[in-house]
Amino acid sequence: MEQDITLNKEGQGLAFLKPLVAKFTPKFQKGDLVPWLKKSGITLLSILLFLGLWHMGSKALYNIEANYKIEKALTEQGQVAADAERDCIASGESSCQPNTLPSPTQVWASLQTLIADHKVINADKAAFNQKMAATNAKLVAKGKNAIVYTGRASFVDIVLTSIKTVFAGFLLALLIAVPIGVVIGLSPSLRSAFNWFIQIFKPVSPVVWYLLVFMIVKTLYIGDSSDNAFVISFISVGLCAMWATLVNTAMGVSSVDKDYINVAKVLKLGTFQKIFKVILPSSLPLIFTGLRITLSVAWMVLIAIELLAQSQGLGLFVWEEFQNGANDSNAKIIVAMFVIGIIGFLLDRIMLSVQNMVSFNKNEGV
Amino acid sequence: MSTETILNKGTTQNGIVFPSKVMLDLSNLKKVYPTPKGDYVVLENLNLQIMKEEFVTIIGHSGCGKTTMLSMIAGLNPISGGNIAVLGNPVKGPGPDRGVIFQSPSLMPWMTALENVLLGVNQVFPHATKAQRKDIAKYYLHKVGLDGAFDKKAIELSQGMQQRVGIARAFAIKPKVLLLDEPFGMLDSLTRGELQDILIEIWNKEKITAVMITHDVDEAIFLADRVVMMTSGPSAKIGDILDIEFERPRTRKSVLEHDDYYTYRKHLIDFLEH
Known part of the structure; x- marks a missing residue:
């Protein structure tokens, strides 16, 4: 064994x-x-x-x-x-040049270009910050906002924005889905009350989630000129991706081994202790399976949502390159494709390691 | 006052209260499971009184309702009719005054052996200090021979070791009644023997009233003061009761060499094969 x-x-x-x-x-x-x-x-x-x-x-x-x-x-x-x-x-x-699927060498060259571009932009940024340092210090002293660099984002910045968005979305999904999942897992009547809600909203497409979030956030941001693309995209990502965690948490909590529940009953554990000492630990493996699915779904829908929300991430990058139609645009899209794939793979592996850490072999204990 | 009430509530003589010797009292116990084809009666008219510091084993064919009876005493299964009382107080739901050792060890696999025992100890001795509670848990783990395994995760222990933790957990909460549901049924015969020895050793010291279900005739005789034989279901009840009059403390050897051993054994087997 x-x-x-x-x-x-x-x-x-x-x-x-x-x-x-x-x-x-x-x-x-x-x-x-x-x-x-x-x-x-x-x-x-x-x-x-x-x-x-x-x-x-x-x-x-x-x-x-x-x-x-x-x-x-x-x-x-x-x-x-x-x-x-x-x-x-x-x-x-x-x-x-014929415009078609780029070859591996072209993609490699594009990657080099993007990295070189990143260095140039970084140097620009540093120069800008240096130039503005004195002015900014004065502005801050006066209690005003410092002037920040608003030039073109480099490829690395774009990737970082995407990662930031996906983590914010993932965190939101976790904060919504785990508590609700636990609550509806504990109560069969709440479970049946919530069931229609889950069944109807689970299959809704990311695009529609985006539109829904857009409607709400747009209204909430009236009179606020700040950029809400990031907020819209991470909320949409979170809402799209939370369902797997919600369903898995509810299932994990509702299907705790009867023996453990009996032990809790015999020892007369209080509700709080029963939840935190018995039910949650025993459903952790299932919750983490849900979270892993949530993270991979979040990363997958992120691209489409960033594109729609005009958030400075990989989704928008891919779309802009496609619209751009420059000679190396296709190659850049393929670079983005690999970056998306590799980051998705790494995220999944990290989650899997965490999942292995918290899981125990259920059959062994029984 | 009927004799039964006197037994339950204790007797009064010349103004002095003599406490009752009955720890656990099952009277007219009934269990019915409703099925689409009508009620299925598992137990009916079951009467049994178990004295303080008595070790009773219950033997009977599979599916006769032994486990149902035990889980009703534990309060995990509702009663359809009749009464169960511990020291005269009717049982309402589960509680730590009736410790259970389940057939499967039922340890929380994510906790260490010590944490599993502490889970109960913390519950029963809320006013003791942390160190005291730890000492209690460690004492019982030591008693079941798990000195080196305090901090091992339950999942890392073998079945036999897990059931030792189960025994420690049950004794550590100092229950009034100990309920054992075929605790050694899943173990190989060698480990089973070891655990029987450990169980009886702790029991000799603590003398907690115990009710144990078993399939094993030898185990039933070795451990018990009385062996209760249940008739086959449906509508199972008590068929026969055999008093085992070996001296305590017992050793396996002394029991096996005793002249009465085979008489007892034959009695039980005759009943089961009947």
Whole structure:
């Protein structure tokens, strides 16, 4: 049984970092090398295969697009224009490049651009702050607001905004869903009273949640010129994502092992003690499963909501790049896609580790 | 005054009150489960009086209603008819005056062994200091032979060790009556023997009135002052009662070598096979 548990936990949570950690620990033994190489070799191979397929695919799409452009020039403007177009494409001139799925190298280059851009903006910001330091000090002394940098946000800032939004939304979901879940889990009559509410609102799309939150927040912010995009987006994210936690908490609380309840009854624990010493600890694993789903849902709906709310995050970034239609816009979108994926993966793994920490094997105790 | 009331409330002679010797009194106990096809009577006309400092084991076929009876005494299962009284006071719901050792250890798996015992101790001795309560819990964990495992999570303990914690938890709350629902049924026979020894050792010291359900004829004889045999359900009641007159403290060896042992054993088996 013990063996099973450890095996199960292998490959979960942050265990995927193990080979990496093992590599840098001095205890690394010779015998571990072969399985480690095998494991990471397979991963590496699959990454290479993926990149290769991507490269070939984007090349094929590029050719289709290029041929279409040349063909079009030929039919509309004749042979000379077609030759000019062909030369232009071959020369790598940015104005006539076919616009399609970018290749891995283009995406990599875009990533470099975005990082370089971030450095430039950071330098700008630092310069600005330095320049304004004296003025700001005076303003603050007079009790006025300091002047802050309001230039373009860099890619790193955008990612940080998104992470901030998702955490604020997650926290909101937690604060709403866990207490309500506990309350309706404890009382069967409240549970049936709330059931229709949950069933109806659970499947509502993120876009509609956004609109609902927008209606309310807009009214509440009347006369306030400050930017409410962040508030709208985190509340919408929280409302979209809280349902899994709500349902799981209610289920966990209502399905506590009868033996534990009997023990609590025999010992005549008070309501408070019964909830905090018996019911909540025993439903923690289910609550955390819910929270994990909530976090991943929050991250997933975040992009759409940021786009709608015009919040300076990844969602808006992707949309603006798409509208922008610049030569490297597509590549930047793909960069954002990977960043979104990787952050989502990391968030999920962090939650899984927390979940493993709080869970106990229920079957063992019975 | 009927004899029954005298037994329950104690007797008065020449102005001196002699306290009753009856700890637990079941009279005309009835349990009915309503089903779509009409009522299903589990227990009917069950009468049993258990004296102070008595250890009673209850034996009977599976499904005869032993566990139902025990959980009614514990107050976890409502009574359909009749009465249950502890020291003359009718039972209304569960409470720590009736400690229960469940069939499964029912420990909170997220707590350590000590915390599990403390959960009850804190409840029963709210005015004791923290250190005193800890001492009580530790004392009973020591008694069940878990000296090194105070801070082990319940989940890390084996079934047998978990049930030891269960025993410690039940004794530590100093109940008036101890109810044991086949506590060793899930253990292998070796561990079962060990735990029987531990149980009887603590019991010899504390002398808490105990009612224990078991399937095991040898266990029933070894532990009990009286073995209560229940008839098969539906409408189960007490079929026969056997007094076990071995001296206490007992050892397994002395019991097995006693001349009466096989007479008792035969009596029980005859009843069960009948």
